[in-house]
Amino acid sequence: MQNYTWKPKNEAPKTMDDVYSQLLKSRGLDTHLIYNRYSLKDILKKPKDLNITKDQVKSFSNIFSKIKKSGGNIIIHGDYDVDGITSTAIAYESLITLGFKKKSIKTFIPNRFRHGYGFSDKSFDEIKLNFPPNKDSLIILLDCGITSIKVIKKAIRSGYKVVIIDHHQQKKKLPNADVIFWNDNITASALTFFVFKYIEINILGNTNLSKSVDLAGLGYICDMGDLSYPIGKVLTKYSLDALNNNTRIGIKNLIGDKKIRSYEAGWVIGPRINASGRMEDASKSLDLLLKNNNTNIIASELNNLNQLRQDQTKSMYEVAINGISNRNFVGIDTNQKVVIVHSKDFHEGVIGLVSSKLTKSFNKPSICISWEGEFGKASCRSVTGVSILSLLEKVSNFLESFGGHEAAAGFVIKRKNYEEFEKKLTQIALKEIDSSLLEPTISYDFNIKKEFLNFDLLNFIEKLEPFGNGNPEPLFALKNINLEDFRMLGEKGSHISFKVRGLDIKSVYFGGGEILPSLTTENMYDLLFNFNKNEWKGAVYPQLIIKDLRPSEF
Numbered sequence: 001m002q003n004y005t006w007k008p009k010n011e012a013p014k015t016m017d018d019v020y021s022q023l024l025k026s027r028g029l030d031t032h033l034i035y036n037r038y039s040l041k042d043i044l045k046k047p048k049d050l051n052i053t054k055d056q057v058k059s060f061s062n063i064f065s066k067i068k069k070s071g072g073n074i075i076i077h078g079d080y081d082v083d084g085i086t087s088t089a090i091a092y093e094s095l096i097t098l099g100f101k102k103k104s105i106k107t108f109i110p111n112r113f114r115h116g117y118g119f120s121d122k123s124f125d126e127i128k129l130n131f132p133p134n135k136d137s138l139i140i141l142l143d144c145g146i147t148s149i150k151v152i153k154k155a156i157r158s159g160y161k162v163v164i165i166d167h168h169q170q171k172k173k174l175p176n177a178d179v180i181f182w183n184d185n186i187t188a189s190a191l192t193f194f195v196f197k198y199i200e201i202n203i204l205g206n207t208n209l210s211k212s213v214d215l216a217g218l219g220y221i222c223d224m225g226d227l228s229y230p231i232g233k234v235l236t237k238y239s240l241d242a243l244n245n246n247t248r249i250g251i252k253n254l255i256g257d258k259k260i261r262s263y264e265a266g267w268v269i270g271p272r273i274n275a276s277g278r279m280e281d282a283s284k285s286l287d288l289l290l291k292n293n294n295t296n297i298i299a300s301e302l303n304n305l306n307q308l309r310q311d312q313t314k315s316m317y318e319v320a321i322n323g324i325s326n327r328n329f330v331g332i333d334t335n336q337k338v339v340i341v342h343s344k345d346f347h348e349g350v351i352g353l354v355s356s357k358l359t360k361s362f363n364k365p366s367i368c369i370s371w372e373g374e375f376g377k378a379s380c381r382s383v384t385g386v387s388i389l390s391l392l393e394k395v396s397n398f399l400e401s402f403g404g405h406e407a408a409a410g411f412v413i414k415r416k417n418y419e420e421f422e423k424k425l426t427q428i429a430l431k432e433i434d435s436s437l438l439e440p441t442i443s444y445d446f447n448i449k450k451e452f453l454n455f456d457l458l459n460f461i462e463k464l465e466p467f468g469n470g471n472p473e474p475l476f477a478l479k480n481i482n483l484e485d486f487r488m489l490g491e492k493g494s495h496i497s498f499k500v501r502g503l504d505i506k507s508v509y510f511g512g513g514e515i516l517p518s519l520t521t522e523n524m525y526d527l528l529f530n531f532n533k534n535e536w537k538g539a540v541y542p543q544l545i546i547k548d549l550r551p552s553e554f
Contacts, residue, residue: 189219
């Protein structure tokens, strides 16, 4: 377990009003947002905020009108993660609403093992083979395409119209697509949702904002969309309401009757939808969202794939940790400011998850490479303040291709270039990454008084949801306290519970079993925790979910 430095964002509040105002201020939220005074209709009134213009909507609408008259095909090309899959489902449902027949709509989710990422040559070749251009054929690229200049040029020359709806980082030159919708402030699922709502209004004269909103918010949460951003905040609130109405049978089969909050969306539903694309083929997840029959079978398959994904991630992570500890891989020494692991035995579908775990464990940017023959596919993750994409740009001469964001990226490399790549990247990282950015730190809201931990605060915290990127769940500290009523939880005793003396609230520390023997009722401790509700047999109880615990410093 790492020894984290605790850093409060604010001074300790003196009153409950101070508690509320500090929680809002540090998240950039206002009372209009948390009390639902903004709506989806309000967002639609400001297309500039979405980076959508009337001319774009008109051009896209005209393409649809021509296709409807000529009977051409529409191919929806998505991506194999949750954002890409939900974007594809949103577009499909909107095309049905616009009156297109199912037989004229083709969905295509690339297989990461056969086609690679994005709108690739292999993706286009398969589309052209299975859905050759006839009359006015259209390819809609969702959650991809903004950097696919050469492939899009080939598609247009072959007779296709091409429209892009993407949020990934642009390059200096843009593709020569017929229409490009782009906004890097929101996810592809959110952008797709609003684009098609404008199209429906333009063609039909009206739109149903509740249709597909569940998918738009699900993609937003799972793709780490900024939840302090008003558009994302409003969209995900409506989305969670829709998800909890259980109108989409596939989601219900996947999660049962559980209440769906941001946690369940991001950490229960999301990984299972992602699992098919990581381990096999993402089309299963698309079927789960769009079909009404046999979704219980698909949900079961996704649960099994998710378990396989978890097992693969665990075993690969252990291999990586052992290799780093033995210095077979880069990362353990203090003069190594980046972690790099690689193996022919690493499953390509989960290298991103392993990279995330390595970054969390070492608090350094990390790269995980899966070798197949002479080529390696890599997934990268980074820490706050360090752009992994910027680092890759400085060693791009060793790479076949690369792309992504500041916090996450990927690339393809030839094996013969690896040694020089590793050497150069570690040198650049050592020189350019400020060591202070690699110190394991937990930022929390503030130190809180025990008397402030009540149901009024719990109800206020609920209004701050959904939590996620840009809007973290409130994290508090209690200092110089005594603990009592220690109990071991779980079959293997991996978890513990206890109470803070003078506070009749149960505290649960998941994964804290190993420290139980060292805890006493005499010593004083500091706690970092989330404060939330535990619903059990119809009753609601407050609880502390412990994130870190240490002896008090006097």
